[in-house]
Amino acid sequence: MTRVTGRDPLLTALASLATVLGVFFVWNAAYVQSAAEGKVFPMDPIITLLQFLCVALPLYFWVSSQKESRLRQWVVPAGVLSFLLLAAVPLVGIKRNNARRWLGLEATPLVIQPAEFAKLGIVLALALGLALYWERRAQRTNPKARRLPGAAKYWVWPTVGTFLMAGAVIAQPDMDTAAVMALMSVLMLWMGGINRRVVLTLLTGGVVLLLAVAATAPYRFERMIKHFDRENIAVREGVGYQTAISSDAINRGNLFGVGFTEGQAKVKLPEVTSDYIMTTVGEEFGFVGFLIAFCVIAGIVGRLWYLSLRMNGLFGRFVLQGLCVWMALQAGLNLMMANGTLWTMGLPMPFFSDGFSSLLALWIGLGVAQACLREDAVYEPVDESFFAEEERPRPVKRARPVRRPQPAPVRKTRPQTLATRRPAPQAKRRPAPQPVRKPAPRPRAKTPVRRPMPGSPQFQSMQREAAYASGRDRRRNGRTRLPGA
DSSP states (O other), X not given: OBOOOOOOHHHHHHHHHHHHHHHHHHHHHHHHHHHHTTOSSOOHHHHHHHHIIIIIHHHHHHHHTSOHHHHHHHHHHHHHHHHHHHHHHHHHOEEETTEEEEEEOTTSSOEEOHHHHHHHHHHHHHHHHHHHHHHHHTTOSOTTOSOOTTOTHHHHHHHHHHHHHHHHHHTTTOHHHHHHHHHHHHHHXXXXXXXXXXXXXXXXXXXXXXXXXXXXSHHHHHHHHGGGGTTSHHHHTTTTHHHHHHHHHHHHHTTTOSOTTOOSHHHHOTTTTTTXXXXXXXXXXXXXXXXXXXXXXXXXXXXXXXXXXXXXXXXXXXXXXXXXXXXXXXXXXXXXXXXXXXXXXXXXXXXXXXXXXXXXXHHHHHHXXXXXXXXXXXBOOOOGGGGOTTTSOOOOOOOOOOOXXXXXXXXXXXXXXXXXXXXXXXXXXXXXXXXXXXXOOOOOOSSOOOOOOTTSHHHHHHHHHHHHHHHHHHHHTTOOOOTTO
């Protein structure tokens, strides 16, 4: 067997470019806060870059070198571990800004956010479940059977686990991340070919459940409802403060921005290095910088989707599509939050926002995608003797379709009563031809006719009869000439 590498260098290059740009943008937004704290140089971006070079990048190459069969074996333990970490956050988690979402040692770089790894676990679990579901259905013996008993369990259990993880995230509390998890799972099921009625039922149930949870905290509804009235002075100074500052900063940036390090939003916003990182980009670099960052993320998502459509393996295809949904959904919501279209949500920008947990989870997901691409490019060498002339199979001739004669069209006749109905004329029969009677052939003489010898009396009588007959014929025709005439 010959192994051909299937790693996509363009995908690695785009992800590396996004990471480097993210470190630069975070450093640009963080130096003001570092100066306010009495630090000359911001250390958080440097620590993130070192973590990327020392941990994320080696782990990416190691995961991308694994076989798909081994990755399938790791999906269930990874999902269980993600759920256990989420369940441990309310008990022993680190509390920041009235939210308990982190695990680790506080005031050290050894801090992780389990919700980011849970998103990767959801993608892998649903990809494996959908792949097993369709592989199981392909083994059915009856081609007319639309369903196969017991095949739905492969995607039902990952879906149940997804909603359990979303419930654990709501308890932190982090309703925005829980909504992203639920929407990711619904979109993956829809792209995986699950029945639309099931998908719509899950979507409706998830929306109703999220609204019920939001009703328990009045500030959530207040933030969503008053967002559309953020031009009011009371709203700008209250729940709509961050959204108003962000939208004003992007409007001030215009086309080319106000200039490097000249932004004002990074002084006013509290989460300028994570949730509102694109606000600084739009203000200082304008629409051009905003568009460059968007194009890099769109390039990664588009490349993943392009590769997923050309894969043969179901697991790899669903993994790449799940990563597309994760990045596109989270990036789109973050950009809409930054320009003021949506209210404030705690969703980081992929590859750009500060936070090692999100960056590490994304690079591990890309490593799994590269491993699936490499496994999908494995092929066996072709035996050249198969193409020999004497062993080449003959092409099968297709049978010509049988053309049946079309029936004669039925003429519609007017209905007639018995009194006015005329008897149908009978066709005249032609007389049968009489057989031609040929005369019977004359029987041949058994003995040959003997001609008289010249000079014999019989011969002389025959001459006289012949002369008389010829003279008679001449007289009849008027051609007789008398002697001496």
